[in-house]
Structures are given as C-alpha cells and as structure tokens.
Amino acid sequence: MDVILGKLLEKLDDKTALIVFSDHGFTTFRRSVHLNSWLVQNGFMKLTKEIPETDKEGGALFQYVDWKNTKAYSLGFGSIYLNLEGREKQGIVKTGNEAEEVSDNIIADLKNLKDPENDQPAVMNVYKRDDIYSGSQSSEAPDLVVGFENGYRASWQTAIGGAPAVLMEDNLKKWSGDHIVDPSLVPGILLTNFKPGKAQPSLMDLAPTVLSCFGMTSSDMKGESLL
Numbered sequence: 224m225d226v227i228l229g230k231l232l233e234k235l236d237d238k239t240a241l242i243v244f245s246d247h248g249f250t251t252f253r254r255s256v257h258l259n260s261w262l263v264q265n266g267f268m269k270l271t272k273e274i275p276e277t278d279k280e281g282g283a284l285f286q287y288v289d290w291k292n293t294k295a296y297s298l299g300f301g302s303i304y305l306n307l308e309g310r311e312k313q314g315i316v317k318t319g320n321e322a323e324e325v326s327d328n329i330i331a332d333l334k335n336l337k338d339p340e341n342d343q344p345a346v347m348n349v350y351k352r353d354d355i356y357s358g359s360q361s362s363e364a365p366d367l368v369v370g371f372e373n374g375y376r377a378s379w380q381t382a383i384g385g386a387p388a389v390l391m392e393d394n395l396k397k398w399s400g401d402h403i404v405d406p407s408l409v410p411g412i413l414l415t416n417f418k419p420g421k422a423q424p425s426l427m428d429l430a431p432t433v434l435s436c437f438g439m440t441s442s443d444m445k446g447e448s449l450l
Contacts, residue, residue, distance in 0.1 A: 244414070247409045248412070254376075256381070299382055350367065421447075
C-alpha cells in the first residue's frame, strides 16, 4: 500500500486533495463473551428452561426467553436493550426512573466483569445511548453499548439472541481480529496531503471535506470542511 500511495503522490498536482482514512483500527479477538448469558446469570434476563451445553447457539433468536420477567436483552455485537414497556411487545421496564435504575445496575455490574479463566477484566466501559448518539434517529440505537477490553468481543451467539450455558469461551475461528471493542483501543487514521484546517479533525468532518472538493456544501450535515 505504501508503494501504491507513493506512485499516486508522484502524479498529484498541488490542486488535488488526497485523503486516506479509516474510521477504526483493529485488535486481537481471543475470547467470546455471551452477553445474554451474563444477563441471565445476573438476574436481568429470565429463561423458560435451562439451556444445555450441547446447544452451542444457546437458544438462538431468544427462543427460551421469559419476556414477562426479563428486564434486558442483547442483540448484535455489544448492544443491550431494555425490555421497555410500550416499546417491546412484552416490555416490563417502565420508562423514566425504573429504566435509569436498570441501566445503572447493568453498567455497574458489567464493568466489573472478569474472565473466569484468567481473572482479567473483559469490559472497559458501558455507554448509555444518550451519551454517545444524537440526531433524529438516535431513538433507534441500543440503550447501552458495551466497550470491551482488548482480546474480548461479544460472541456470535449474542449477535443472534443466544444465551449459551457458559459465560465465555475461546474464539477458535479464523476470524481472529476485530474492532468491536472500546473505541479508545482502536483509533482510526487520517492522512492528507494538505494541512487540515483544525487541530483535532473528526470523522464527521470527512464528508463535508469531500463535498467541498467538488464545490458543494450540505447545511444539514455535522462537521466542517478541513480544507
């Protein structure tokens, strides 16, 4: 890639902007964390039956969840949703004080999660939706987002609503690297052939910068051109 970039730079004139960026980096992925299993073990989720260890997907698609007694569930990679009354079909958690209390309890307990195999912390931080998302679509975001430590990631079973009998297990797949951890551990990059117009550029600034290269603007976008 360095060679390709070098060849490109040789052909650029002083009126052509070159931007190389990534919105995230990468790290190792060695241990899978079953978030729904953790919710079960800590009383935030109830099951209609004990899931046997032979069920490697852990009752995927929430097939054994007792929704009338479940306060939270995980779907996707590191996303936790409250079983809110009026939003979920069988929601039991009332919005307001009760929802805040459940969220705070999950955050406090999950931040103390340690790997039973080596006693290493598995979670760096847990973020509330309103602290990291904004805009007209923010209500569609998860209620909580888990920022994992290096080497840990939400399991494939978690992504599809499974709750295996074990809490964590080794990642034995060829997929041995990932970026779905705490964002502070996987910063992205920004390389340009011009000096950016601000000291701390944001990912939000990239789209306005590209538009400005073509003499275009957008009033409804966050960020500003770096040119």
